[in-house]
Amino acid sequence: MLTSKAHQSPSPPILYSFRRCPYAMRARLALQAAGQFVEHREVTLKNKPAEMLRASPKGTVPVLVLADGTVLKESLDIMRWALGHNDPHSWLAQDEAGQGDVQVLIAQNDGEFKFHLDRYKYPNRYGLADGVAHRELARGFLDLLQDTLARHSFLSGARFGLADAAIVPFVRQFAHTDPTWFAAQAWNNLAQWLQDFEASAAFALVMEKHPVWPGDVGGEGEPG
Numbered sequence: 001m002l003t004s005k006a007h008q009s010p011s012p013p014i015l016y017s018f019r020r021c022p023y024a025m026r027a028r029l030a031l032q033a034a035g036q037f038v039e040h041r042e043v044t045l046k047n048k049p050a051e052m053l054r055a056s057p058k059g060t061v062p063v064l065v066l067a068d069g070t071v072l073k074e075s076l077d078i079m080r081w082a083l084g085h086n087d088p089h090s091w092l093a094q095d096e097a098g099q100g101d102v103q104v105l106i107a108q109n110d111g112e113f114k115f116h117l118d119r120y121k122y123p124n125r126y127g128l129a130d131g132v133a134h135r136e137l138a139r140g141f142l143d144l145l146q147d148t149l150a151r152h153s154f155l156s157g158a159r160f161g162l163a164d165a166a167i168v169p170f171v172r173q174f175a176h177t178d179p180t181w182f183a184a185q186a187w188n189n190l191a192q193w194l195q196d197f198e199a200s201a202a203f204a205l206v207m208e209k210h211p212v213w214p215g216d217v218g219g220e221g222e223p224g
Helices: 022-034 050-055 075-087 095-119 131-138 139-151 162-177 180-181 189-196 201-206
Strands: 014-017 039-044 064-066
Touching: 022 162, 022 180, 022 201, 039 050, 050 064, 050 139, 075 162, 095 139, 095 162, 131 139, 139 162, 139 189, 162 180, 162 189, 189 201
Parallel strands: 014 039
Antiparallel strands: 014 064
16 A cells, blocks of 8 residues: 555555455555555465464454554454644544544444345355345434435545545445445435445545455455
């Protein structure tokens, strides 16, 4: 991930990532927003490198290994670490009430919505004939986002911020599971928000393709 040279260091953090993973995507969005240079190591989820597993035995991405050996294994921790060092777009600069609202929204995304999203997108993994029931159960959260975006241009308020970056990769995954169905729903504000994000320079930058590190050692991995 190439960013401003002002934030490069002799030993940049190492980021283990998978391009389509929504958790990895939101971590890359925050790193990019912060201008944080990292050594990007693209992995395949079917054949994870030993170096990554030594750093984080749970084997999920993203993983950020700092120069001092500290390992950040959770995407939100990576986002907060990056923005804590440099937050030029004020993603974290919100009043206490607003920050509380952001955290509640992200928790709902990472909890109930992600639960239903997984079962909608990958029903066979959970022994389901299809994911339609879970698609319907996910509607409540998407209705909430639609209502929020009817009041503000972004989930974070007047401009794209932490809540948007943390949630949009998951909404994107949901929308792309059945694009025709998604487009037919009465989520005009939500759909426009997603469309604007996918047309943004930030999205293009974080979705740049990287060769598998340290080479093509496995399969394509889990689709995102």
